[in-house]
Amino acid sequence: GDSVTQMEGPVTLSEEACLTINCTYTATGYPSLFWYVQYPGEGLQLLLKATKADDKGSNKGFEATYRKETTSFHLEKGSVQVSDSAVYFCALSKKTSYDKVIFGPGTSLSVIP
């Protein structure tokens, strides 16, 4: 079945360090890909998305490129801030009649000053 795999956390970085969180997926067809973020005490929210191969999603300095050949959607940021501390979820949605989203297990990020 369809699934999403993410690098295990927790990840701890110093402020201004570079971030990469790896994500790979297994799915038939051409799913849409997402990164959701959950800040402490808050609900899940969409960070960025890409709907077809080679698309790059970007938001708040984060980027991820839809790589069909490697079935990957790695999340990157050049310089993290303390406020980026959160849990990040990679997810996919099959292009069926509705958005049935399959989430990865999440990666916890802590950024220290």
Add this chain to the structure above:
Amino acid sequence: GAGVSQTPSNKVTEKGKYVELRCDPISGHTALYWYRQSLGQGPEFLIYFQGTGAADDSGLPNDRFFAVRPEGSVSTLKIQRTERGDSAMYLCASSLLARSDEQFFGPGTRLTVL
């Protein structure tokens, strides 16, 4: 504007009891989803409503779980004869259309079954 709200934020119950969890979606959103999130895991799909009808309930783990959305807005997730394994965060999400590519999540209800 108001986001998705869920009540209660926390629910503690005893094994075997019945519980109801409520979700108020964003006004005008036709699609509504319930997910269950265990500690350290990503959300898992439970059920999807389009309007008043449950269009896909394939994620409900067993017949103790049931959900309704009688007027196409507020939804209630109902769990009968709760078990300790039902303890989790229950998340509700809504989207404007069935194919919106963005779901808006509520803060969740933390259910603990003792």
